[in-house]
Amino acid sequence: MIEVSNVSKTYGHKKNAFTALKDINFTIEDGASVAIIGKSGSGKSTLMHAMSGLDRPQTGQVIIDGQNILELKQKDVDKFRAQKIGFIFQSFFLQATETVSDNVSLPLEIAKVSKRARKAKITAALEAVDLSEKARNKAKDLSGGQKQRLVIARAIVNEPQIIFADEPTGNLDSATGEKIEELLFGYNKNNGVTLIIVTHDPDLAAKCDVQIHIRDGQVSSIKGDKAVVKTPKPIQVKKVQ
Amino acid sequence: MKLRDTVRRAGRSLRQAKARTLLTSLAIGVGAFTITLSLAAGAGGKQYAADIVNTNTNPRELYVQPKQEQQGDPSAPKEYSEAPTINYGGGFSLKTFQQKDINAMKELGNVQSVTPVYNVSAKYVTRPGEKKYTVGVEAYLGTVKQEYAAGAGPKGQADGVILTDAYAKALGFASPQKAVGQVVDVVIATPLGETKTYPLTITGVTKKSALSALTGSGGLQVQNDKVADMYKFANTGTPLENSFIAATVLAKDESNVKTLKQQLTDKGFDAQTAEDLMGFIFQFINVLQGILLGFGALAVLTSIFGIVNTQYISVLERTQQIGLMKALGMRRRDVGRLFKIEAAWIGFLGGAIGSGFAAFVSVIGNPVISEALSLGKTKLLIVEPLSVVIVIVGLMLVSVVAGILPARKASKLDPIEALRTE
Numbered sequence: 001m002i003e004v005s006n007v008s009k010t011y012g013h014k015k016n017a018f019t020a021l022k023d024i025n026f027t028i029e030d031g032a033s034v035a036i037i038g039k040s041g042s043g044k045s046t047l048m049h050a051m052s053g054l055d056r057p058q059t060g061q062v063i064i065d066g067q068n069i070l071e072l073k074q075k076d077v078d079k080f081r082a083q084k085i086g087f088i089f090q091s092f093f094l095q096a097t098e099t100v101s102d103n104v105s106l107p108l109e110i111a112k113v114s115k116r117a118r119k120a121k122i123t124a125a126l127e128a129v130d131l132s133e134k135a136r137n138k139a140k141d142l143s144g145g146q147k148q149r150l151v152i153a154r155a156i157v158n159e160p161q162i163i164f165a166d167e168p169t170g171n172l173d174s175a176t177g178e179k180i181e182e183l184l185f186g187y188n189k190n191n192g193v194t195l196i197i198v199t200h201d202p203d204l205a206a207k208c209d210v211q212i213h214i215r216d217g218q219v220s221s222i223k224g225d226k227a228v229v230k231t232p233k234p235i236q237v238k239k240v241q
Numbered sequence: 242m243k244l245r246d247t248v249r250r251a252g253r254s255l256r257q258a259k260a261r262t263l264l265t266s267l268a269i270g271v272g273a274f275t276i277t278l279s280l281a282a283g284a285g286g287k288q289y290a291a292d293i294v295n296t297n298t299n300p301r302e303l304y305v306q307p308k309q310e311q312q313g314d315p316s317a318p319k320e321y322s323e324a325p326t327i328n329y330g331g332g333f334s335l336k337t338f339q340q341k342d343i344n345a346m347k348e349l350g351n352v353q354s355v356t357p358v359y360n361v362s363a364k365y366v367t368r369p370g371e372k373k374y375t376v377g378v379e380a381y382l383g384t385v386k387q388e389y390a391a392g393a394g395p396k397g398q399a400d401g402v403i404l405t406d407a408y409a410k411a412l413g414f415a416s417p418q419k420a421v422g423q424v425v426d427v428v429i430a431t432p433l434g435e436t437k438t439y440p441l442t443i444t445g446v447t448k449k450s451a452l453s454a455l456t457g458s459g460g461l462q463v464q465n466d467k468v469a470d471m472y473k474f475a476n477t478g479t480p481l482e483n484s485f486i487a488a489t490v491l492a493k494d495e496s497n498v499k500t501l502k503q504q505l506t507d508k509g510f511d512a513q514t515a516e517d518l519m520g521f522i523f524q525f526i527n528v529l530q531g532i533l534l535g536f537g538a539l540a541v542l543t544s545i546f547g548i549v550n551t552q553y554i555s556v557l558e559r560t561q562q563i564g565l566m567k568a569l570g571m572r573r574r575d576v577g578r579l580f581k582i583e584a585a586w587i588g589f590l591g592g593a594i595g596s597g598f599a600a601f602v603s604v605i606g607n608p609v610i611s612e613a614l615s616l617g618k619t620k621l622l623i624v625e626p627l628s629v630v631i632v633i634v635g636l637m638l639v640s641v642v643a644g645i646l647p648a649r650k651a652s653k654l655d656p657i658e659a660l661r662t663e
Contacts, residue, residue, distance in 0.1 A: 054568055054657055075572050082570025089660065093565040097257045109246040110571045 002028040002051065002162070002194065007060030009046055009217075020046040021057060022217045028210075030161070031192040032225075033185060035205035038214035045166065047214060048198045052085050052164050053077040064162070082111040086155030086193075088165035088184075092147050096140035100131060100150055103139050107158050125157035129183060145176035152183060162194040163187075169204060181207060242575045251582040258555070265544075265551040266590040269636055272541035273595025274602075277624060277632050279533030281603050284623040286526040292619060294519045301353075301492045303502060304518070305346065306511045307336040327480045337484040342510075346490055349504050351497040356380070356465065357485035359472035364430040366404075366461065368423070371413045377460035378427065380468045391417035392445030395464055402427075402441035403462040409446045417446035427461065431477045439471065541636065544591065545643040548584055552647035556580065556654075563651050564659025577652035584644025585637045592633035600624045 009021040020043045028034055038044040049055035051062055053069045061068045069080055086107075094103050101122050108118045126132045129149040134142065142150060148168065155163050168184060169177035185207060188195040197208060205211045210224035242250075255262040319334075327335045338357065346355045359380055365373035381395055381403060390409075395401025402425065406417050414420035420443050427439045441463060463471075476482045490505065490512070492498045498514055505512035556563070563576060603622035610621050 049657055078567075078570045078572045080570070081568070085570075087568055089565075091660075093561055093660065095562060098253070102253075106566070107569045109242050109250070110566065110569050110575075112243055 035208040086160035268544035269591030270595035276537035277599035283530035392421035548643040567656035580648035588640025592636040
């Protein structure tokens, strides 16, 4: 379960202060697929960073498995990300000159998985995204769709609990995009992994169990299966005097 | 990330920027080359000096001179002493040994023999039908190993003489072999112009060798009694008649050389052991080596900035990669370590290239140098495996130090910022 409560994030100081997130509250059940929808600059990426321990909001709590990750020391947050989180970035961030399997190996090496165990996991991950035959190819020699599949393989290789996907189909044509969507949702359903997709694409968002709309750093609406996503308490409006 | 994986990834990153890695390594390689070569020259020089000293001196032998007075102010009045002295005028003088000094040395315990040093400058050496050449004459020492082009030492032959192949050639012998058994005339003159001719039979012709460079025995070697006789004749009527500039004292045993030196010093003599002589030469070599090492260190210092620069650029180029690794949970310490290990690889490569090239140069250069300096079989450049290891490890450490700043920059990168860079 992921509990986000009272999360606020401000950039800058005093006069130049910009509030990216304002008192965000919701809970996500394990195994759900959630879309965080919003326009560019709405704060959806900042929310993803806060939920994954990449960023530290000034206030609030992000409780995952009963542990508030915002209270952890830096090295424990790093360990948490290495072991429990999978990332799918919009711009791939693949190591172009490295082989496909070396790219997939990176999260395992960071998580200090032994060499022998790595081999089996890499094979399984590449099989899951149907890239086994390309294992020895350089990443730069892959097509766009193959690259995105490689990114997914890298995200799932260490069997994470939560996968964050930032515009996973943003750089792909619709046919390839659909295949990637199938892959992601299939993995989500079959393995019980929580999938959190950050997107501005309503069609993609509609395929998720729940849609959380973000506008100007605030949750504007939550739609979909109420069983998996809740707001723990009514949004309190404080009067400023 | 485990150390093994970090090392592997560091090596891979460097391979992906081959030209840059190689050029940076070459910069450090210049330093490694200079340092390895200076260490090799030092080792070779010491070996060479040790060879010379060991073959020219007997560890049991002490070189003894009269203690000279401080000659700070030549115009200051000096007390007269009965001891024989050579006056050069202008207040400078040199004390010499008398027979009674020699006897005093002989009376010391542990002494096997005392031999005064007789070095004579002959008026000339010649043979019928050939030109006359000036030459120095010294005593033949059986303890000194010499390389003969032909023949051997005079052994028991009282009028035997050894000359160098250069003299054999000058005196018109077609080959060193032809010279052996032939007679040359050595003419000695007194300061008053009296001359005496010593006909001597050639028993051996020496090659030019490592020894001749230091000993300067470019002249003739004859039996001790013969050169003693020449010395006596040549110095008739001079302050050196019956007195000597120096003497060699042979200890009975190697173990009591030190005590003997102390005894001689107590008697008011200036004694040097073979070890003292070697120490002086080694000090000289160390100074030369130090200068070369200084140049090497300077080259390394320059290359440090090269490494810092290269690694900084590498961090900038790989901002996204660093961001990704940190986002995936790589610890700051591990990111820093990755870049430090890359720097260490560069140091290793530079050290290996530089010292490898130095080893190559010494293999190629040794015969050339020995030929040019007429050192015989002596090798002047000795690349020791241990010094290569020390150079490489040292440069790796230096490189890691150089890599600290860029590594810090990498480890401090904010993953969100880094991933935002397109």
